[in-house]
Amino acid sequence: MSNIDDNPSQEPTERSRRGFLRTAALAGAGAATVGVGGTVVGGTPAFAADSAKSGRTGTWRPDQTALQFTLAVMPDTQFLYWGSQDSVNRTPQEESFRYIIDNSGTATDNIVFMAHLGDLTQDADPSSFQQVDKAFAVLDSHGAAYSVLAGNHDVTGDDSRGDTSYLQTMGPHRFKRAKTFAGADPTGYNTAHIFQAAGRSWLVLALDWRTTDQGFAWANDVIKAHPKMPVILTSHDIVASPYDDNVFPYESGDPEDNAVLSGYGQTVWDKLINDNDQIFLTLNGHYWPPGRTTRKNAAGHDVAMHITNYQNRYFGGGGMIRLYHFDLARNTIDVETINPWILAQDPESRNELAAEHARITGPVDNFSIPIDFEKRFAGFIPVPVRPARPAARELVKGTLAYWRFDGQGAAGTSLSAGQTIHDLSGKGNDLTVVTVPGAASDALTWSADHHPDQPGHASLKFVGGRNPVHGSYLSTGPKAPLNSETFTSGYTIETFVMLPLDWDSGKNGNASILSRRGSAGAAGKHGKNTDPNEPLAQFAITNNGREAQFNHYPLNDTYPTTNWGHGMVELKWWHLAVVNDGRLTKLYVEGAPVVDNPNRLSVGLTSLGLPWLVGGHEYAGAVDVVFHGNVGDIRIVNRPLSMDEFLTAK
Structure with a gap:
């Protein structure tokens, strides 16, 4: 990767070319003026545009x-x-500055x-x-948080x-008096600032355009003194x-990779x-x-x-700003230039x-950066692992079944046909492994993978599918109390699911995480959207977009x-919950x-007294597809739960 010289063609020091750019900017503004006159230090040109102000500054x-x-x-405003040129x-x-304050x-x-x-001025003149000083007083008078640094046009x-x-x-x-100011090095040219956002502290280092070894040592010490700050x-x-200058980077290459370390930048990197x-x-600016x-x-x-600099644009950039919109919920930084x-x-x-x-809307001015903040910062802000919680703590009032898969088998080992997984609610709704003839030995295995908020730190890994049906699933016994439960007062069904990369809509779509045996036709169901061969209840992943679906x-x-x-x-864990309050049913994802x-009256669940299946889906009286993916804790409660009672609750 080539380096750019410290005096690049992009930022020439010759005033003649500077003057040309500036004159071109003024000429553009002059087209909208009446009686353009000279300027004086501290004054403003007689441009009609200058009379347009936002009015009173906010808080x-x-x-x-x-x-x-x-x-x-804000890049170079020089x-x-x-x-010195009046x-x-x-x-x-x-x-x-008013915009920044008003939109805080x-x-x-x-x-x-x-x-x-940097490059606050063109000439470093005291009058400049x-x-x-007067411009930044707008920020100071409102207590706005900011940092500045010296560019080559401010100092030598x-x-x-x-x-x-x-x-x-x-x-x-x-x-x-700034609450965000965290200190400066002995020279005063390198400063540190800490702002609060998204419930954490963020450190901004504002370094001189040419930092000596002592300046770098100071910066390293500041970072070490704040070891958990991005x-x-x-x-x-x-x-x-x-x-x-005349070739925009997105016309010559990838707009996401069109910058190189300068000679000095390599020093900063090292x-x-x-x-x-x-x-x-x-x-940085400059270029x-x-x-x-x-x-x-x-x-x-x-x-x-990133390099952002618009001094070669209209009116020397006109105080243009780049807005970095951090979104920790979406793991994205959206960038726009206005x-x-x-x-x-x-x-x-x-x-x-x-x-x-x-608004500047080119791909180098308006773009998004995907960043998994938690993962990117994990090296210095370790993500706390939520400990497993005992099953007894999750047995809320009305729990009819609670199945979890920790402490019963080593990760990666298989479950065999007839093996039992006990119902931890104590209601007798134990599960038994059922294996489709010809299934692979690893069709159902124990796994240590789990949702970060799941009480049990384990899951079952199903390797199933259709055409032909293959895999292993689990079933309640023929006399399990859950089989005849109709939930007339409401219910909550919760589980955790993760789909693998090889999940295929044709082979794995519409496979159930949890279903109730017994066909709709056998129960006398008919009418719109009725398939007489489908099960009476199925909690599945649709073949259309891998969407959770509860059909009952x-x-x-x-x-x-x-x-x-x-x-x-x-490869992402999802918490799924179905809640019925005795009248309406709602599905929740995370x-x-x-x-x-x-918004349809939906009272209870129809039953023919037949078993429930975990990982199996019945059609026309026979299992036709087995789930493909991981399934974590499953809990069934005979009343509607609020979200602060979910298995994910803190």
Whole structure:
């Protein structure tokens, strides 16, 4: 992988080209102006767009417990602050700051922190930093949480340079009242910040654009001092785009892998990132166009590395921000790029360039990152294993049957025909293994796999199917009390299921986890959706999308009620529950009701006094398919349970 030079073509130092880009931006804005005049330090150009503001700024109020939150990222804003050239315009950046504050705590954004990526100014002039100071006062006055760092246009040399206008304006003293400020190194150019989100602490390291060995040592010490915090590393220069300004990366390659470590970025990787597994995301500006790549660290885990910079776009980027929407429920980070300054303008007043840049929607600007947060952070935040719970604790009032599979056989060993699994409720509904003639020796085995919230830390692994029917299943005895139970006062049926990768809809679809023998026709059932050959009750996985389905014939009707929905991916454990309150039946997947829960009177379960099957499905009086997958604890209760009584309850 090639490296980019420290003075890349993407960020030239010649002012003539800088001036050209800036002039082009101003020309775009000028198309919407009346009487464009000169500017003065601290003033704003006489652009009509500048008069559009969002009005009164709201309150900083992020929700620190919600599983969805947003990190706002602001890249190089240098073209807004060129005081030595009498060219300053705080308006775009201040509008972005107002947006960040106003959208903290909102359900859609919940912005909890803002990270600036450096190059706050074009010239590092004290007059430029005076204006930067006034812009950031918008954040300070509302208690907003943020970090800043120095870019090459703010300073020269490395972090041992001593005092500068940047340090005087944006140094550690600025954060003395900030609740998120966690400290700075002795130079003041490297800072640490801790914000709260999704019920945990997150560490942001904001490093100088050129960090010395002492700076890296300090950063390593900060990470070691906070060993259970995920770390977001920000600096001005880490990865770069290998493409020219005029060629967008998604036109030349994979938009998910179109950045490379710069020469300095390789140093950052070697001295800080590679050996610190807590660093899962790095953000930098400096180069353009935007891009991203993913590298494996020493622990073998992904580190997402992103460059975001829009200084070559309309109005020098116009204070554009990148929003990283973390969703710990979906295990995803959704990324979007917006310009609040333009969005605050009347759409009718926007010039063509502004309209194009209100939202940037290319694949390098608007994308999603799948990340299993629990798994990615497990190396430094071990996932607590919920201990097994004794069976007696799960025998709630009304329990008629409770089957679990721990402590009865070594994982991987087979169950043989006629082997008994006892009903732990004490009601006498024991199960017996039934083997289809010709079944493989491993058709039914003990397994240590289990749902993380399952009381019993074991399951049964069924290797079954149809055409021809094969496998082993279990059955209650001919005189088991459960066989004649009709559940007129309601019921709850719970189980845990995991489907294997080789699950096939043709071979394994509509196989039952649990079913009641006896055909609908034999029970006198008829009417719409009635199949006279199907069993009276079946808790199955459909062949259409691997969805859980509970199909049953109630006492009060001649045709069935069917609850079903939610596709279940393979190799993931699922808790399934059917609850009937004496009138209506609801199916829950992982505690969430499915969409197809009919509002139909459904009283009890019809019975012909025949056995229940675990892993077997009967059709026309004979077992026609055996389940394929793992089945964990099963509990049947003769009353409706609330979710806080489920087997998954804490």
